[in-house]
Amino acid sequence: MSLDLKVDGQSEDRAEGYAQGILGTPMDRPDGEAKVTGAATYAADEVPEGCLVGMLVRAPGHGRIEVLNLDEVRNSDGVRAVIRDPRMIRNAAQGTANQAPVQGVDKADYIGQPVALVVAESFETARHAAHSLKLRTDGSPGIVNPEDAEPEGEPDTTTGDLDGAMSSAAHSVDVIYTTASSVSAAMEPHATLAWWDGDRLTVRSALQMLKYNRNELADSLEIDPENVRLLAPFVGGGFGSKLGISADAVAAAIAAKELGRPVQVVQHRRQVFETVTRRSETRQRIRLAADAEGRLSGIGHESLVSNLPGEGFAEPVAQATHFAYGGAHRVIGERLARLNRPAAGSVRAPGEAVGVTAFECAMDELASDVGIDPVELRLRNIPDKDPESGIPFSSHMLERSLREGAERFGWAARDVAPRARREGEWWIGTGMAAAFRVNLMMEAEARIALSPEGAVVETDMTDIGTGTYAILTQIAGEALGLPADRVEVRLGDTTFPPGSGSGGSFGAATTGNAVWLAAQEIRQAIAQRMNCDEADLTLKDGTAICGNESRPIAELLDGGSLNGHGHVTAGDAFSDVRQSTFGAHFAEVAVNDVTGEVRVRRMQGTFACGRILNEKTARSQCHGGMTWGIGMALTEGLTHDRRDGHIVNRDFAEYHMAVNADVPPLDVHLLEERDPWSGPLQAKGLGELGICGAGAAVLNAVHHACGVRVRDMPATPDRVLAGLE
Amino acid sequence: MKITLTINKHAQTVDVDPRVSLLDALRGELGLTGSKKGCDHGQCGACTVLVNGRRINSCLSLAVMHDGDEVTTVEGLANGELSPLQAAFVEHDGFQCGFCTPGQLCSATGMLGELEDGWPSHASDSLEGGYELTEEELSERMSGNLCRCSCYPGINAAIRQAAEKDGAA
Structure with missing residues (x-):
């Protein structure tokens, strides 16, 4: 049996009337103890007896790869194989690809591409042998810079006459912003352990979306997906980089088959930078036309992004621009340059992370031009329905986010003019931005077995740090009337029902609703045994209550168990109304007048994402997003060599993420909200909203502090200083 | 060898x-x-x-x-039960994915020892010792441990709580 739901319309909020009282609470993670004792096992943490170690070898140039000393390395001490199999993959698969990515390692399309796997008895031997391999390439880099490419893309979305609106506008902004190529940089490098039992392959790997990953791996190896089992009980961060299978998985599986032993392949950090998809750099032309009061009459958002030939992903820069603000005259378009740089793909909040950030900087420029408060400018331009399709919003929380965020931040006390506050060498300023992120739902299944001991929840969903173990415990416990310690959640195993996987902020709401439905099925069975209507059933602390009758659930089970299966899919509710999450960012910065250094002093983020499933893990997610915004605004960026496109700064010493000392006190305010269109839990995604626009609040604060508009991110000291002179 | x-x-x-x-x-x-x-x-x-x-x-x-x-x-670090620092990490959500956590925990333990022994940091006003666990000292001294989930607020709150329990700050 299964309870299936296609989310076509609004759902009733059943959880509100439930009695357990754990849903939404700031409960500690049930996996916390394993994580603070070192007991949590990630992809590279279980090594069976007799396991061989594989090292991927990177291409030093473009074109055909010739190995000059193949036999010498192959026959060296401790080396078991040098594998160059046509099934090996060029780069990680795109999210939800569900099939093999581009395969083949006989030629390299970008510098750093895997071109061989050296397998040896030990890590040290494998590493040495991999370094000893002499490679020759014969190709030229081809096109590696966006401005040199003939871009491709769909025609623009055009409404009205933007050129006319711009020329007749009382105030207008026509600016170009750029954001740097960047990476997810999850702390766990991509790693795989593979072993075969006859035709059956088992793989422990660092992955976000197992049901798709299984098909990607099976397709790469040309085997039946039924013969592939993936395990990923703990994943050391993803942020998009583990949406699709990566080179280690396919290479390890091929080697394990060929050598008849388990093989572990862990990517070196520098390989992760190159072989796993990056976020494309963007060039964004933003045009805003407004009347004397700042009401928008026109919006233009045209972007240029890049990817490798053959990759089906283009950073959807203007995804939120379609619905963020009103304005009758609109041009929204995107072009893609095909470059021989490492492949681009999804990195936390693809689209909005860079698109909303640049757009919200341009909005700040408009506010300056109109001469009104930037919060007020946003308030004046909130649309009452989707400005392009005309459909209603499922809920719209921007105004509340702006007002409550401004209140908590103390925005009203702000000096209006820039360059008004100085402390020694430092200019002090504040800035703000709105946050938008589309709300998505995928398909998910989950099952629950209720026994006298408690409930066991199973789905192949992953917890990449997002708190899946916690929230699924709370959802099942709330619906079944069980305290958290009587719910066990098992994740990351493809023998379990397929969840949504983690990505696009849809994991919690999608898989959470599947667990919710599985629990509803069990509730119905309990109600039947209680001879009452399910709607009248109360479950709390292992007891079923109906009217005057109260019985322990264990007694109702009569020594057996009850099973529930839930299955949820997105329906018309995701096309009949516009679903989005909203928020507001505020930041205070200090800009050094002598060095151009920017220090963020404090940040405030107010976010509305439907029901909050766990207040503690939700807050942590928001901290993460806001911190990524600091990095995007000030320090993070891949530098591609202009001659050959290779990543110059492919490690943590040269690629600068925000560290502890860069992160000021972060005030996170979660707005209490229910969105009935988002499914029975009335929850929406929140893992990505925190980054959308956060960097704009920082850059707008930089302008307010010192009067410098930095339109090329990151705003490194040299760029700030250039404006200060 | x-x-x-x-x-x-x-x-x-x-x-x-x-x-x-x-x-x-x-x-x-x-x-x-x-x-x-x-x-x-x-x-x-x-x-x-x-x-x-x-x-x-x-x-x-x-x-x-x-x-x-x-x-x-x-x-x-645990001695039968979680150490105060480990327990504080769980309570303050000083991690998400948990991959950097073992390093954060060992680093924090060592860092509190360095502070007590009067080792200066980049955030210190002098080289003379007697340092307090200010926000600046704490975040500077913990900046060698990256957390891409960016749980720095939770990490710092946890370390502070454990240090205060221990009487070190």
């Missing part, structure tokens, strides 16, 4: 290739996979362990350099 290490209070003898890092010896030869390899270049801090009470990046040190040393890894 044969070396003897006292790991989490137990003496253990291992025979290692001289190229093996302390991190790889712990993870591979000794099966203590709590310590993590995030970069193998001393840039992320996930491999931080305590050697003779001081924190080091175990990926930057060869195992054979540590014959006779006392090593504490994340597996040795």
Whole structure:
């Protein structure tokens, strides 16, 4: 049996009337103890007896790869194989690809591409042998810079006459912003352990979306997906980089088959930078036309992004621009340059992370031009329905986010003019931005077995740090009337029902609703045994209550168990109304007048994402997003060599993420909200909203502090200083 | 080469290739996979362990350099029950994915010792010692441990709580 739901319309909020009282609470993670004792096992943490170690070898140039000393390395001490199999993959698969990515390692399309796997008895031997391999390439880099490419893309979305609106506008902004190529940089490098039992392959790997990953791996190896089992009980961060299978998985599986032993392949950090998809750099032309009061009459958002030939992903820069603000005259378009740089793909909040950030900087420029408060400018331009399709919003929380965020931040006390506050060498300023992120739902299944001991929840969903173990415990416990310690959640195993996987902020709401439905099925069975209507059933602390009758659930089970299966899919509710999450960012910065250094002093983020499933893990997610915004605004960026496109700064010493000392006190305010269109839990995604626009609040604060508009991110000291002179 | 290490209070003898890092010896030869390899270049801090009470990046040190040393890894921090620092990390959500956490915990333990012993940091006003666990000192001293989930608010709150319980701050 299964309870299936296609989310076509609004759902009733059943959880509100439930009695357990754990849903939404700031409960500690049930996996916390394993994580603070070192007991949590990630992809590279279980090594069976007799396991061989594989090292991927990177291409030093473009074109055909010739190995000059193949036999010498192959026959060296401790080396078991040098594998160059046509099934090996060029780069990680795109999210939800569900099939093999581009395969083949006989030629390299970008510098750093895997071109061989050296397998040896030990890590040290494998590493040495991999370094000893002499490679020759014969190709030229081809096109590696966006401005040199003939871009491709769909025609623009055009409404009205933007050129006319711009020329007749009382105030207008026509600016170009750029954001740097960047990476997810999850702390766990991509790693795989593979072993075969006859035709059956088992793989422990660092992955976000197992049901798709299984098909990607099976397709790469040309085997039946039924013969592939993936395990990923703990994943050391993803942020998009583990949406699709990566080179280690396919290479390890091929080697394990060929050598008849388990093989572990862990990517070196520098390989992760190159072989796993990056976020494309963007060039964004933003045009805003407004009347004397700042009401928008026109919006233009045209972007240029890049990817490798053959990759089906283009950073959807203007995804939120379609619905963020009103304005009758609109041009929204995107072009893609095909470059021989490492492949681009999804990195936390693809689209909005860079698109909303640049757009919200341009909005700040408009506010300056109109001469009104930037919060007020946003308030004046909130649309009452989707400005392009005309459909209603499922809920719209921007105004509340702006007002409550401004209140908590103390925005009203702000000096209006820039360059008004100085402390020694430092200019002090504040800035703000709105946050938008589309709300998505995928398909998910989950099952629950209720026994006298408690409930066991199973789905192949992953917890990449997002708190899946916690929230699924709370959802099942709330619906079944069980305290958290009587719910066990098992994740990351493809023998379990397929969840949504983690990505696009849809994991919690999608898989959470599947667990919710599985629990509803069990509730119905309990109600039947209680001879009452399910709607009248109360479950709390292992007891079923109906009217005057109260019985322990264990007694109702009569020594057996009850099973529930839930299955949820997105329906018309995701096309009949516009679903989005909203928020507001505020930041205070200090800009050094002598060095151009920017220090963020404090940040405030107010976010509305439907029901909050766990207040503690939700807050942590928001901290993460806001911190990524600091990095995007000030320090993070891949530098591609202009001659050959290779990543110059492919490690943590040269690629600068925000560290502890860069992160000021972060005030996170979660707005209490229910969105009935988002499914029975009335929850929406929140893992990505925190980054959308956060960097704009920082850059707008930089302008307010010192009067410098930095339109090329990151705003490194040299760029700030250039404006200060 | 044969070396003897006292790991989490137990003496253990291992025979290692001289190229093996302390991190790889712990993870591979000794099966203590709590310590993590995030970069193998001393840039992320996930491999931080305590050697003779001081924190080091175990990926930057060869195992054979540590014959006779006392090593504490994340597996040795709990003593039957979670240490106050470990418990505080859980309470304050000082992690999300948990991959950097073993390094953060060992680093924080070592850091509090350094503070107590009067070791200055970049955030210190003087070189004379007597340092307080201010926000600046705490975040500066913990900046060698990257957390891409960016749980710095939780990490710092947890360290502060554990330090206050311990009377160190």
